[in-house]
Ligand SMILES: Cc1ncc(C[n+]2csc(CCOP(=O)(O)OP(=O)(O)O)c2C)c(N)n1
């Protein structure tokens with residue numbers, strides 16, 4: 001049975017299913033049992049599974065991340081939750097230097113089945129320290145798996161797959177996806193870590209997008225339709241492993257590539273996708289690939305600068321024009337009327 | 353800084369009035385922010401200090417203008433008590449070019465270098481080592497200056513607190529860690545974060561730091577303890593840690609009240625409302641027959657004027673132009 005759920009409810013459902021099936025699954029994180037339920041993604045779980053399996057923790061990201069690694073070594077399957085990716089940065093040693101290495105370094109003698117869950121903030125004053133999109137950092141590290149689901153279906157399926165995986169998985173959600181609705185089956189299912197998702201088939205240009213930017217890419221594809229351009233949109237979904245075959249197959253079909261990432265371009269996932277296209281499909285490319293990323297400055301807080309900062313569907317359309325060698329069209333960059341670019345959804349009134 | 357001979361009653365009375373004025377000003381400004389927040393023009397999270405004003409007032413009154421301070425997400429009161437510019441703070445909340453961060457920071461990032469408020473950031477604990485570094489530089493450069501690191505009790509759970517405290521103790525740095533223990537970190541009570549059989553200030557004592565715990569809602573007591581602590585740190589004897597027990601009245605973040613959502617009880621909240629530092633300071637002065645009501649009324653009127661002016665100026669001010677987006681990513685300076 002399938003029903004329509006929000007992304008946040010899909011995550012909650014994924015937790016409930018995984019915890020029901022496996023008593024070793026444990027949720028930890030600042031505010032996990034709080035009344036607002038971690039953006040609604042953990043509501044009721046402590047009541048359902050008890051205080052030993054759904055736990056708040058001291059404000060100590062570094063230490064607690066190390067603690068869950070030990071718990072994983074000794075038989076639990078912890079998920080450590082961070083309300084912002086920025087807070088998880090305090091735990092770079094346990095994530096990158098410990099969890100990512102142990103399986104290899106000890107010749108397979110130990111296992112680290114841990115999920116590091118992180119949320120990308122955006123808007124309403126989140127600014128330089130509450131909205132850093134540094135997902136690419138984690139994708140750089142052998143030994144970690146990194147996923148960024150876009151749809152409610154994938155959110156639940158990839159969450160369960162991440163929890164069931166015997167490796168450390170970094171699971172990243174964009175705050176602006178939490179209210180998005182979609183079909184989500186009841187009960188247990190998984191979405192494999194690795195394969196990309198074809199979000200929309202097309203023939204003229206490939207748009208590879210990450211997380212929230214998939215929504216902007218789909219909007220761009222619609223506008224491109226009206227210009228007579230058929231865009232294929234690939235939801236990368238997995239960052240490590242990255243689905244090189246899907247990227248190559250699409251680029252070989254369309255001959256053009258635009259990458260839309262919710263993050264900075266330099267040394268980021270967008271660069272990686274273009275590298276994959278160059279390495280696998282160089283001769284198919286009819287024009288230079290383009291990318292749509294953050295400007296190379298920290299995220300500003302004020303609404304006027306934030307609106308200037310975040311790329312939108314129009315930026316993707318403009319990038320596609322470039323790959324087609326078309327003249328730039330200033331209206332691509334027009335701010336859409338009636339949309340407040342610092343709100344995750346129209347119902348939002350603050351404070352965070 | 354308020355420098356009066358603490359022994360005489362008349363100076364105690366004057367001190368109480370000044371602390372009261374400082375607290376009243378902070379509360380009125382915070383309430384003005386709360387009242388206007390729903391208009392959705394201050395598009396940033398706001399962490400108000402209503403209920404905790406005595407800490408900032410008492411602590412900063414014991415500092416010199418040249419002393420320095422740093423803070424975290426709940427920093428309005430610290431910034432204001434240290435002498436931070438009100439207009440620049442309100443403009444920053446409105447995201448305007450005239451804000452203290454030129455519209456790049458918002459409520460959680462305040463700075464006024466001229467007032468010795470060197471910066472506040474919303475990553476819990478992050479300014480603790482940085483403030484320790486301010487004191488470290490002052491020690492190496494033989495400056496006569498004390499640094500205050502404002503922190504919440506949850507910040508003592510972060511590793512950097514311990515690493516900083518160890519270093520400050522090792523080098524006897526001129527720093528006072530002022531920890532406002534308001535019992536909560538967002539919705540998480542102290543019980544789920546720290547052992548019940550150990551007080552927060554005892555942790556710092558374990559690092560060999562002079563540590564004290566005090567009623568953070570008693571501005572006079574905070575002032576006198578801080579005065580002594582600053583003198584101790586300034587004289588080179590080493591760092592001090594102060595735990596000020598207090599309580600925030602409103603929600604962790606935002607303008608409203610949230611006792612109904614269930615993470616704390618109405619009874620607990622009411623008990624702390626009874627311990628309102630503004631009301632109790634007034635009462636104490638009144639009981640001693642020393643309350644200058646007219647003075648405080650005049651002060652309120654003055655602050656009301658300041659507030660109206662600061663909000664009006666903020667709303668008139670331009671937003672930073674889109675063309676300035678890339679400004680300030682790097683400093684232009686170099687030292688060949
Ligand atoms: C490293 C880090 N972890 C988590 C958060 C989320 N957070 C913001 S404020 C806050 C509460 C901190 O509590 P405390 O230090 O006691 O200060 P209070 O809010 O009570 O003044 C938390 C956990 C954060 N900003 N930074």
Ligand SMILES: [Mg+2]
Pocket residue numbers: 504505506532533534535536537538
């Ligand atoms: Mg607190």
